[in-house]
Amino acid sequence: MFFLGYDIGSSSVKASLVNGETGECIADDFFPKQEMKITAHKAGWAEQHPDLWWENLKRATQSVMAKSKIDPKNIEAIGISYQMHGLVVVDKDNNVLRPSIIWCDSRAAAIGDEAFDAIGGERCLSSLLNSPGNFTASKLKWVKENEPDVYAKIDRIMLPGDYIALRLTGESRTTISGLSEGMFWDFKTNSISKMLMEHYGFTDSVIPEIAPTFSEQGRLTEKVANELGLAQGIKVTYRGGDQPNNALSLNVLNPGEIATTAGTSGVVYGVSDEVKYDPYSRVNTFAHVNHTPDQNRLGVLLCINGTGILYSWLHKNAGGGSLSYKEMDAMAGEVAIGSNGVGILPFGNGAERVLRNKDIGAQISGLNFNTHTQGHLFRAAQEGIVFSFNYGMEIMKQIGIQPSVIRAGNANMFMSSIFRDTLAGISGATIELYNTDGSIGAARGAAVGSGYYKSFAEAFGNLKKIKTIEPDLSKKAEYEAAYGNWKDLLEKFM
DSSP states (O other): OEEEEEEEOSSOEEEEEEETTTOOEEEEEEEOSSOOOOBOSSTTOOEEOHHHHHHHHHHHHHHHHHHHOOOGGGEEEEEEEEOTTOBEEEOTTOOBOSOEEOTTOOTTHHHHHHHHHHHOHHHHHHHHSSOOTTSHHHHHHHHHHHOHHHHHHOSEEEOHHHHHHHHHHSOOEEOHHHHHHTTOEETTTTEEOHHHHHHHTOOGGGSOEEOOSBSOOOBOOHHHHHHHTOOTTOEEEEEEEHHHHHHHHTTOOSTTOEEEEESSSEEEEEEESSOOOOTTOSSEEEEOTTOBTTBOOEEEEEEESSSHHHHHHHHHTTSTTTSOHHHHHHHHHTSOTTGGGOEEEOOOSSOBGGGTTBOOOOEEESOOTTTOOHHHHHHHHHHHHHHHHHHHHHHHHHTTOOOSEEEEESOGGGGOHHHHHHHHHHHOOEEEEESOOHHHHHHHHHHHHTTSSSSHHHHTTTOOEEEEEOOOGGGHHHHHHHHHHHHHHHHHHO
8 A cells, every 4th residue: 555745845745655555656647846936025035925825736646657557545644744834815715815925934923923922921821832033923923913805805824734635625725733833732731722822813714623633634526636636535644844744754752852953944843742832932832733622742843944955055056066966065075174163143034933933144254255265164054053953952941842863854954964964063963864855754644643653653663773873072162163153143133
């Protein structure tokens, strides 16, 4: 039996087909081959139309089916991973009313801050585990205030993964994990947050039906099956935000375990069984994919908006587009730790939660036109991304997350030895790399949700570790000195 996993990112949409018996990915592909366009009508805004996700999902599905040559009837279930915190609004006929306001859009930050002050910080934190901040609920309030004609037509609001499931099945559903990431879930009452809904003037009717994360959540319609080249009736049995799903894909499900990723944005995600929160919401706590009212499994998430997107920007601009990422890494490898005084703050992709929702922009400091080269920029960028991770992990330690072992997929920034070595060196943590990614994790999640795997232990029994990176203690002082200089630079711009 086979399982199809989708990862709906802001850069691309990836599909993976996994053999349930062996756990191996037999075919995968992603589209577009260049990064998906993000529209920014104003500084700090970021939108994508859901039709863009759907068209690339269709292309990825058709490619995977052509490569695998399997009978679509042998696909048991579908799982969906999706970019978190986005807002999709649809009318009573399920038509999208406006482009999605996606995760890195910071237009609603002030709205969330106002709600936090008006409701009361302690009340928000103890119930939502976060400030309403720049999350989905605050984005909906922005639509209510600024686009009343659109708001009046809204029948349901959705996260990106909820919308993709709707397109696949015609069924409008969401999950507790998804609601918690949008600030719609009250952990005290284990229900939709009456407190925030009333403050923002929303009615519960806009929230879709709640389904368990691992469960049958609908079946492929005949129309969509024909459009995708799949079989009618395939079950959708799992959906999860990209970071909880990344943790799932790495078998990070229990207290004390840590997952990380460094794509367009960068995330460190630790699992806890204690209801704890950062009083400044610099790191955020959500329901993990295996959270239930009877068993706390909470994901503490550090998100840095500007990580891989910084390196991509350098690739296009400083590299002129002619250098491969491998060549950029090689040039960075010729530069010593600390980048000979060049420092980069990678915060050029909107307001950063870890900086208390400030948008200080990306900064390049210490550049000397006579001594520095492209390689210095490339190394300083990687160090700046790692140091932003470490800055956030210092906050995570304050609420009980102690990263001694960090698991990641062998992808994106983790393909760079400089990035891996710097992260291990400054954090003191061992890094383990695995042969998985978000779409493969979503496929495994679908196998759990369909009942094919009877436990998580069975689902991840064949997960393969491909590399371990230990901290180089002989370079600890060099890493700490470079990190100290970076923090000084950050303080200057804060």
